[in-house]
Amino acid sequence: MDGKRLLLLILAAALALGGALLGVAFYLFRPLKAEAIVQDYLRGPGLSLKEATYGFELLPQSPKALLAFYPGARVDPLAYAPLLAPVAQAGYGVVFLKVPSGIALLGKERALEAKKAHPHLPLVVGGHSLGGVAAAEVAAGEGLPLLLFAAYPESDLSGIRLPTLALYGTEDGLLPPEEAKEKARRLPQGARVVFIEGLNHAGFGAYGPQRGDRAATRSREALWEEIRREVLLFLESLGLDTPPPPQAVR
Template structure:
């Protein structure tokens, strides 16, 4: 399960309840999950104006202790999506397609680490 920004907060709650693998994009859990061990990938952008790097590092302490945390150079908050500029965000420093490629590679590596070539259907996780 995964989500971007506030969607990631909801995804983290579901992952914690159901012990599901979690992918967060510029997000963090509302509560402390640091004692959990379900697989987690948390991606952040170095140019995020809404979740600056130091704040992201601090919030990442709430993630499961085995979480993989990565900062994508040049990526801003809105760059995880395709909804245009966002108030308070900083401009991305690299072309969108290049940034998305790097995000995609991180996600695929994470899924492969779970033994998945492609995500399973939701019912397979129950």
């Protein structure tokens, strides 16, 4: 085989390998888009949807507080509408935060940007999976109530006291219950920890199946209703019905 043909074969092999690697990377890191069903929730009565630089705002007429929510890695922020739009209908403004490259840790400041746009509303931060890591860091730094879906703090927050609700699924393939119980030791003092029977990792949103996850063993409508109930009980327990005067807002 002459040198020219050998060079062409090497070049063809390199191109094939590059294409294969690109395909694998696209599969592993592709965006997880929201399902069409989320639009039904975003058009709920009494709600207004507005896009801002930091995210999508879903606001009732007179919100009691603002929940700024970080999405899981590469997940469309609006995929959480089936869980959180009913929270907005119950009187709490919700911001589905937009983060760079779909990675919440690259946009931790987004919740505080939402707060600046609504300075008179008390702020609660939350997040799913990797988004929960970002939310926990912001909550600890700012002294804010914290809502976690299949997530835990990167650092140990057990030495501080913050109102916290952490929800996990018994069928989570990415954060199995045994690991979740171990990681929950990092949560702030007094945190409410709930394992929802039959819930998997992707069941916290409406974006389809997720690689490495397990299948849910209950209908997602029933699971979503249980999640909503826990979230609303948590928010109501904060006593945020009447926003504090402007000088009391951090």
